[in-house]
Amino acid sequence: MGQKITIEPVTRVEGHGKVTIHLDNEGKIEQTRLHIVEFRGFERFVQGRPYWEMPVLVQRLCGICPVSHHLAAAKAMDVIVGAGTGEGLTPTGEKMRRLMHYGQMFQSHSLHFFHLASPDLLFGIDADPLKRNIIHVALQHRDLAVQGVMMRKYGQEVIKATAGKKIHGTGAIPGGINKHLTEEERDYLLHGDDYMDIDKMVSWAQDAIEFFKEYHKKNKAVIDGFAEFPSSHLSLVRKDGALDLYHGVLRAVDSEGKKILHDVDYQEYFRYIDEEVKSWSYMKFPYLKEIGKKSGWYTVGPLARMNTAEFIDTPLAQKEFELFKQYNGGKPSNKPMHSHWARLIEILHTAEKMKQLLNDPDLMEGELVTRGTKKFEGVGLIEAPRGTLFHHYKIGENDMITMANLIVSTTNNNQPMNEAVNQVAVRVMTGRKEITEGMMNAVEVAIRAYDPCLSCATHAIGQMPLEFEVYDAEANLIERKFKH
Secondary structure, eight states: OOOEEEEOSOOSSBSOEEEEEEEOTTSOEEEEEEEEOOOOOHHHHTTTSBGGGHHHHGGGGOSSSHHHHHHHHHHHHHHHTTOOSSSSSOHHHHHHHHHHHHHHHHHHHHIIIIIIIHHHHHHOTTSOTTTSSHHHHHHHOHHHHHHHHHHHHHHHHHHHHHHSSSSSOOOEETTEESOOOOHHHHHHHHHSSSSSBHHHHHHHHHHHHHHHHHHHHHOHHHHTSSOOOOOEEEEEEOTTSBOOSSSOEEEEEOTTSOEEEEEEOGGGGGGTEEEEOOTTOSSOEEEETTTOTTTOOEEOSHHHHHHHOSBOSSHHHHHHHHHHHHHTTTSOOOOTTHHHHHHHHHHHHHHHHHHHHHTOGGGGSSOOBOOOSOOSEEEEEEEETTEEEEEEEEEOTTSBEEEEEEEOHHHHTHHHHHHHHHHHHHHHHTTOSSOOHHHHHHHHHHHHTTOOBHHHHHTOOSOOOEEEEEEOTTOOEEEEEEEO
């Protein structure tokens, strides 16, 4: 009864995943799993390399979010060279890194919303897959497509100016940064041309939020009713409770907003968080130790950050944050599709932050690097576009890496993605005799809300299709389909 069908076009997630669905004797869904089935083992092969290579080496994990790994590793190396855990850098070092990070958040969020998510919103989950892509967005919604492309380009230009290259740069080094921003680079990013203009980026970010809010009004079933389940939420926050994407303390709240992790020092994250291994996935399942494996899982990412933060320290994004919180009655949102809303608020926030920094003279002068007493262990955390990113290293007397533990954002979101897959699959596939492309895309939409980087989470290589398998009550494979 097995069947293999190849379906085009390219699936809009990065990474190799497989969804299995088990049916009972009545044709009802009994179990769903999102499997991550490729493995490369990055944590092992960095061992034996000198610690100062880490910021450049580990960003090879990914071509989409290399800056996040670059900075998380650099922050861990700051601890090792005695430069502190975030506040210890020189003003120039911290501000250049922050500008780099905001550029990364801006470009990555723009890529996800405009290129990967918007086709589902604009054309519908059941639309012809040949139409449901960025090319048709450009053909039918030209202004929106241009904004998406140019916003991503702007973020990449910020990365190039701060890291030296758009992808796999070298700007952040243990204890600081290796360059200043030049006047030419600053002027280009402030008001370079029609598209390299920070004020335009702020305006376009506002436009994107307005587009989403108007869409939301007309499509509440898609945004509010697509999936919802109780989840805890975890992120860094600034010590005063503000949203901070670069540095802070670890906070977690439950589905009702009650604090369950009380602003702890992330150097000791391992006292509070552990990882479970399951036989059917190479991606691990993190959880809060105090709550336990069964219920201690949590969500990270833009939605989690909106749920853990108390306020945003830029005025335009704060206004949108207040509307977001008001819509959800002051409680955390547990709707995965609200991640798109949260992501757009962060796009606006990072645009405002970049504008502030580009007018700061510290970027063009001042000491670049600081040092202190060497340590043999360091942890670096950062809020990557997809959520909280953990880098933990130990070194030996010879300065070589002896241990590395990376918990990437998508790994943190492993269980929430499985929960979303199950809820959507139960709704759209129960009692159906065959899997349609639209049903598969509905499951993908649930996964896509988390903006997963599956190759990042497992360090995979090769082609990245999403595979669906359906089993009957006797565990017989009755259907298999691929999305390449």
